[in-house]
Amino acid sequence: MHKPCPHCDEDALEAADEPGVLRCTACGRSCLVADAAGEARSGRPNARRAPGEGADWPPAVGALGFTALFYVVLSALPSGRIGELFLERGLVPVVITAVSSWALLLIGARWQRLRREARALDTDLFAVESHAGIDAERAGRLRRELADRAGASADSFLVARLERALRQFEVRPRVDAVVDFLAAESAADEGRVDASYALVRVFVWAVPTLGFIGTVIGLGAAVGGFSESLDAAASLEGLKSSIGSVTGGLGVAFDTTLLALVLSVVIMFPASAVQRLEEGLVGAVDDYCAEWLVPRLRERASGGDAAIAELARRLADHLGEARPGGGGG
Numbered sequence: 001m002h003k004p005c006p007h008c009d010e011d012a013l014e015a016a017d018e019p020g021v022l023r024c025t026a027c028g029r030s031c032l033v034a035d036a037a038g039e040a041r042s043g044r045p046n047a048r049r050a051p052g053e054g055a056d057w058p059p060a061v062g063a064l065g066f067t068a069l070f071y072v073v074l075s076a077l078p079s080g081r082i083g084e085l086f087l088e089r090g091l092v093p094v095v096i097t098a099v100s101s102w103a104l105l106l107i108g109a110r111w112q113r114l115r116r117e118a119r120a121l122d123t124d125l126f127a128v129e130s131h132a133g134i135d136a137e138r139a140g141r142l143r144r145e146l147a148d149r150a151g152a153s154a155d156s157f158l159v160a161r162l163e164r165a166l167r168q169f170e171v172r173p174r175v176d177a178v179v180d181f182l183a184a185e186s187a188a189d190e191g192r193v194d195a196s197y198a199l200v201r202v203f204v205w206a207v208p209t210l211g212f213i214g215t216v217i218g219l220g221a222a223v224g225g226f227s228e229s230l231d232a233a234a235s236l237e238g239l240k241s242s243i244g245s246v247t248g249g250l251g252v253a254f255d256t257t258l259l260a261l262v263l264s265v266v267i268m269f270p271a272s273a274v275q276r277l278e279e280g281l282v283g284a285v286d287d288y289c290a291e292w293l294v295p296r297l298r299e300r301a302s303g304g305d306a307a308i309a310e311l312a313r314r315l316a317d318h319l320g321e322a323r324p325g326g327g328g329g
Helices: 033-042 057-076 081-087 092-122 136-150 157-171 175-196 198-231 236-296 303-322
Strands: 011-015 021-024 030-032
Touching (some): 057 092, 081 092, 092 157, 092 236, 157 175, 175 236, 198 236
Antiparallel strands (some): 011 021
């Protein structure tokens, strides 16, 4: 029976030649039996988050709380230009403030998690001497201890990469297979990082759009007030009142656009900086694997290699005995 592929989500996994390995006939990539079993239990593809990516709803709740607190504090302060901009321009500035706060809190949460994960790159998580190496049996033990050694959660970016590489080596104890696997994981993680910023890009696009909506609302109110001023031109008091509605509508139009453009820039710069840090972390994890993991992997000697090694040892012993003075006599 076919199983869903964790890479392309097609029901096309079949047993490969190596034990414990499945190959997808649709995309051609291979995976371990444990990956496919985990996907089957969860009922969804076995996709992982990008580094620093967390749940979206805690920043959303925090943004609502911050917006409410901000407007309460602002309403208690003496009236001024800032209060006029946020309090006297309708509902659109409230929505812009909430969305911008959500984006900034989401970016801040990613930055904090990236800082925690970057600290793990400065430590040797294996504590194995290079001459001792990591065989398939030791790889299983290290894989189960990684999260505790890193001081991070099991879904940490570095821990997840190392854990999957060790599991690959545990099932297929071949260094070249692990190197190919790490290269494929690096390319996949770069794609995950780029895709994980989809919501932030939506925020950068949505905030100016909300400003334009406020502009349309304000211009509509101004046009309506101008038509009223024409009707009330015979009366001086009516003309003053209608002109006030025209200027109020124009104020809403220009102020909401100004607020939206300023906050979109405020979102854009930290989002770009955090994304650059995240892309740098991908390269740092690649370097970590190349420096601390791959040189320590030791393949299990095959039957032919063991026989050749034994013959070489016997030949060396025989030559030592054949030398003058050899054999201890």
